[in-house]
Amino acid sequence: MDSTPHGAAVTAAGFGVEGPRGWAFRNIDFTAGPGSLIAVQGPSGSGRTCLLLALTGRMKSAAGTAEVGGLPLPKKKAAVRSVTALAHVPGVAELDPALTVGEHLRERALLQGRFGGSLRTLLKPRRERRAAARALVDTVLTAAGLDLESLPKGIRTSVRDLERLEALRLSVALALIGGPRLLAVDDTDLKLSDDERGAAWRMLHGLAAAGTTVLAVCSEPPEGDEDVVLVRTGGRPEPTTPEDASGASTATTAHDESEDSEASEAGETGKGGQGEPSGPVGTGSADSTPAETPTDDGHHDEEGAADALAETGRA
Structure with a gap:
C-alpha cells in the first residue's frame, strides 16, 4: 500500500453517547495522530461498539466533543462517514x-x-x-x-x-x-487463538504503518505495545452531587440483581473496572445499563447501538 500518511487524526474530550436506557459510554478522552492504531478495550456493556459507531459518524453523541480528520462530531457526521469505513461490525457491516x-x-x-x-x-x-x-x-x-x-x-x-x-x-x-482515512474494526480478537490474535494485530499494525488510522475494538490489546493508543471503557466516575450518587447507587443495584442471569449467557456480559494503562491511554466510563447483549451466533451487539439505530447511518 502507499506509505504516504493519509489517515485521520482522532480526538475526543468528555465524549459520550446516551440512549433511552441510559449512557452507552461517557467521559472518553484521548488524542491520536494520523496513522495511529487505536485499541478500544473494555468489558461488555461498556459501550465499545457504540464508541466505534459514534467516532465514525454513525451514531449521534450526547456529551463532549470529538473530531475525526478535523471534522467535528456530531455536527459533521455525514462528512465523517465519507472518510471512514467499518469492518466486522455485527448487524451493521458483516459478511x-x-x-x-x-x-x-x-x-x-x-x-x-x-x-x-x-x-x-x-x-x-x-x-x-x-x-x-x-x-x-x-x-x-x-x-x-x-x-x-x-x-x-x-x-x-x-x-x-x-x-x-x-x-x-x-x-x-x-x-x-x-x-478510508479511518478504518474501524469491531470484535477484532473475538474467539481467536493466541496465534491468530497476534496475526490480526500484525495486520492492523501494517495498515496503520501504511498511513491509515485504525480503530480496533478488542478484549485484550497487544501487551507491551507502546505504538498503540489505548482507550479503555468501563470505568465509573465519582458522583459529583448527591443526585448523581443516588442515581449511581440505584443503577448499580439494578445491575447486580441481573448479574447472575447474565453470567450464564454466551458472549460478553457484565462490566469491569478501569486499570492502569501501559501506554497512551484514553479514559472512559459506562453508566449503569449494559450496552451489549449476546446474540445466538456468539456475536454481540450493543443496546446503545440498537436504541440509536434511528439516528445511525449504515455503512
Whole structure:
C-alpha cells in the first residue's frame, strides 16, 4: 500500500453517547495522530461498539466533543462517514455467509466504481475500469493478508467456510476498497487463538504503518505495545452531587440483581473496572445499563447501538 500518511487524526474530550436506557459510554478522552492504531478495550456493556459507531459518524453523541480528520462530531457526521469505513461490525457491516469471497469482492468493487469514483473515472473505457478494479482488489487483499490460494476453494470459497481470522481479513479488505482515512474494526480478537490474535494485530499494525488510522475494538490489546493508543471503557466516575450518587447507587443495584442471569449467557456480559494503562491511554466510563447483549451466533451487539439505530447511518 502507499506509505504516504493519509489517515485521520482522532480526538475526543468528555465524549459520550446516551440512549433511552441510559449512557452507552461517557467521559472518553484521548488524542491520536494520523496513522495511529487505536485499541478500544473494555468489558461488555461498556459501550465499545457504540464508541466505534459514534467516532465514525454513525451514531449521534450526547456529551463532549470529538473530531475525526478535523471534522467535528456530531455536527459533521455525514462528512465523517465519507472518510471512514467499518469492518466486522455485527448487524451493521458483516459478511453474508451465503456469498463467496469473490462475490463479496466484486460487489464492493462495483459499488466503489459506480459511487465512489469521479466522473472522469466512470467515463474511462470498460477495459481500463476492470483492470483498475482488479488492481484495487489485489492491493486490499495484500494489505489485509488474505491469500486466496490458501482458501479451500480459492475465490469461490463461501464465507461460511472461512476460518474466523480469514473472515476478519476479508471484512477488512472490503472496507479498504473505499480508501478510508479511518478504518474501524469491531470484535477484532473475538474467539481467536493466541496465534491468530497476534496475526490480526500484525495486520492492523501494517495498515496503520501504511498511513491509515485504525480503530480496533478488542478484549485484550497487544501487551507491551507502546505504538498503540489505548482507550479503555468501563470505568465509573465519582458522583459529583448527591443526585448523581443516588442515581449511581440505584443503577448499580439494578445491575447486580441481573448479574447472575447474565453470567450464564454466551458472549460478553457484565462490566469491569478501569486499570492502569501501559501506554497512551484514553479514559472512559459506562453508566449503569449494559450496552451489549449476546446474540445466538456468539456475536454481540450493543443496546446503545440498537436504541440509536434511528439516528445511525449504515455503512
